[in-house]
């Protein structure tokens with residue numbers, strides 16, 4: 354029989370006595386439960402190493418605490434339980450615990466007109482920390498949308514007016530001729546540029562809920578022209594109309610989102626960034642906005 358015990362390097366004393374802010378593992382694969390969906394996720398799990406004389410933390414204890422996440426729906430209460438287990442298993446070593454979860458939330462989205470629907474994915478990170486006995490949960494969500502430049506639209510309209518002046522100078526207007534002109538590329542000579550745009554939300558939560566779907570729905574409603582999934586021509590035409598009625602600079606998008614997020618009781622603070630990946634030039638138009646709820 355082999356009576357050797359396994360060496361435990363983590364239990365040794367550190368050669369340089371120095372506390373560390375974050376020690377743990379990044380990119381752990383695990384399934385999580387959100388809104389009844391089981392999603393593939395990766396987790397970064399860590400603790401502070403406040404005992405500077407200890408050689409290392411116990412990675413396996415953090416890893417095993419993550420088991421709770423594949424059995425119960427993701428809520429702030431569950432995140433707190435996991436973080437508390439991180440600390441309980443590192444008594445005397447760690448005062449602060451951290452967990453980041455990255456996933457892609459899949460939501461089914463109906464087409465604008467046709468009876469079709471398709472899936473849309475939203476990159477989501479949930480970040481929880483138990484620091485100085487204070488618990489915080491933050492969400493990061495990216496939402497893609499379409500934006501059409503209001504300046505470009507006005508300039509295009511002016512060109513169309515000029516073309517109308519040129520084409521119908523000294524010609525008595527006939528309804529039929531004007532209708533044909535309106536439907537021709539020779540009449541509607543200019544179109545405004547649109548761009549696929551992105552709203553990056555960083556939200557600090559308060560309360561018991563993790564309102565991911567509700568938050569995304571509110572953001573898409575505020576922006577008005579969400580990126581579509583299944584599209585037939587009727588849907589594309591409805592999308593063209595929606596964009597024409599929803600011209601926006603990046604400043605407009607940021608202001609709309611600011612107002613929409615402030616209305617959510619689940620949000621304590623936010624930092625939002627909208628990025629319009631311009632087709633006019635090779636750089637982006639960007640606006641940011643921050644807000645913190647006044648204490649009640």
Ligand SMILES: Nc1nc2c(ncn2[C@@H]2O[C@H](COP(=O)(O)OP(=O)(O)OP(=O)(O)O)[C@@H](O)[C@H]2O)c(=O)[nH]1
Nearest residue numbers: 360361362363364376408409410411412413414415
């Ligand atoms: N602390 C630390 N552990 C590491 C690192 N890289 C790999 N590990 C391994 O993580 C494994 C798990 O460590 P522990 O949680 O301390 O394992 P254990 O001693 O069997 O578990 P406990 O009895 O609960 O302490 C060990 O085999 C370590 O070698 C590292 O950079 N730091």
